[in-house]
Amino acid sequence: MFVSTAAVAAAPAAAKSSPADEPLAIDHKGILARVEQIIDLLRTRYICDGWKIDEDGAARALDCFRRHVHGPAFKDEDKDTAAHTIKR
Template sequence: MFVSTAAVAAAPALAMNSAADEPLAIDHKGILARVEQIVDLLRTRYICDGWKMDEDGAARALDDFRRHVHGPAFNDEDEHTAAHTIKR
């Protein structure tokens, strides 16, 4: 099964804010903190023989989550997609 790292990172932040009588709020600061923790753990722990971190991918993910907190916001989904297109 494949799971989006964004979904994994967002789950705790969303769950804490989802009271039945309150509108759903996204805790972008909480999500960023969790993503930073995940990247740090993957960088500093043994995963398995031959495994290595995709540093470019990690940097793009961190930049994206930091942009949600610190801005500037993406104008639309097309701009967001273009920002994450891998140029080879």
């Protein structure tokens, strides 16, 4: 569920219009700001009885988005992300 929230957060920042001959610029700072806002809201608002945020998952997601902004750069994002995934 959190992954879909992050994807929704990323959509507006990545959907900037650009001329057809230019690659789409991704606003990683904008994406990070939106993800931080979403996680803060999920931490501080009532969602429903018994619901609580997955703090480990939220921390991993924030780390991933912060890494896009502050580094270090990903060599292989899927492989690097998988290495930090907690097995349940």
